[in-house]
Amino acid sequence: MLALAIAPAGAQTRPQVRDLGAEAPRSAIYIGNSFFYYNNSMHGHVNSMIRLAPPPAHAGFATSSVTISGSGLNWHDVESYFRPNALRSYSFDRQNNIVFNTNDRLYEIAIMMDCSQCPIHPRLSGLFAEYARKHSETVRRHGAQPVFFMSWAYADKPEMTQQLAEAYTVAGNANNALVIPAGLAFARAIAERPALNLYVADKRHPSLAGTYLAAATTYAALFGRSPEGNRHTAGLDADTAAFLQRTAWATVRDYYGERRAAAN
Structure with a gap:
């Protein structure tokens, strides 16, 4: 019954890329909009999962999040995000001290998301394809891998999921x-x-549970590891966090199909 309920809400095309290669990424830039920055930013939740994951841990994972409210990919000047001595030139440690960084390589991956309707909007879908290509080329020119973040349907427009x-x-x-x-x-x-x-009142933006699910899915996709049992729960009750962790891992495994096996 469950498989029948879920199966229509998927891509008809199968993904050709199912992992990031043998080496797990150690740094990432998130490029997107308010879907990323809600609930104290999704990247922070991913980082907490990385930090609290069982061994082998991914120590020293560095991130930046560059978001513009309501933005599509064509709003972002991705070339500027890789300029020397700008982003990640300093950061803050856990004691709130400024740390000055020397970065031989700014980011290993760039996680990019278009506006919530842009990839399927009749007037904007062409821009999505154009800037997905342009930004992927820019990211690779700077030695990083492009990654796309598949956003979710509105609460009152479930047909958006498959699209x-x-x-x-x-x-x-x-x-x-x-x-x-x-x-x-x-x-x-x-x-x-x-x-x-999974939504706030506008039926678009994520509730804390929605952000947590997106973060768990991101962790599972990037590292090929299950988030099940991860000690970062974002303040959600244990049953809800465990359900969202299981859902994230099941989704990743179903979407990619055969991919490298990994324990949590």
């Missing part, structure tokens, strides 16, 4: 890039637990 999944998968294949299937994780969670609200 977005297809658009992002096609873009990932066209640019030889990994796609993080967060939108499919939302659909799976809603199918299994419709009473668990």
Whole structure:
């Protein structure tokens, strides 16, 4: 019953890229909009999962998040994010001291998301394809790998799930890039637990549970490891956090199909 409920909400095209290679990434830049920065920023939750993951841990993971409210990919000047002595030139440690950094390589991956409707909007989908290509080329020119973040459907427009999944998968294949299937994780969670609200009142932006699910899916996709049992729960109750961790891992495994096996 569950498989029948979830199966239609997926991409028809299968992803060609299923992992980031043998070496786990050690740094990332998130390029997107408010879907990323809600709930004290999704990248912070991913970092907490990385820090609290069971061995082997991914120590020293460095991130930047560059977001513009309501933005599409064409709003971002990605070339400028890789300029020397700018982003990541200093950071703050756990004692709130400024640390000056020397970075031989700014980022190993760039996680990019378009506006929530842009990849499937009749007037904007062409810009999505164009800037997915342009930004992927820019990212690679600076020695990093492009990654696309598949966003979720609006709460009152579930038909967006399959449309977005297809658009992002096609873009990932066209640019030889990994796609993080967060939108499919939302659909799976809603199918299994419709009473668990993944949205705030506007029916677009994520609740804390929604951000946590997106972060767990991102962790699973980037590292090929299950987030199940991770001690970072973002303040959610244990049952909800465990359900979202399971949902993220099941979604990643289903979306990629055969990929490298990994324990949590």
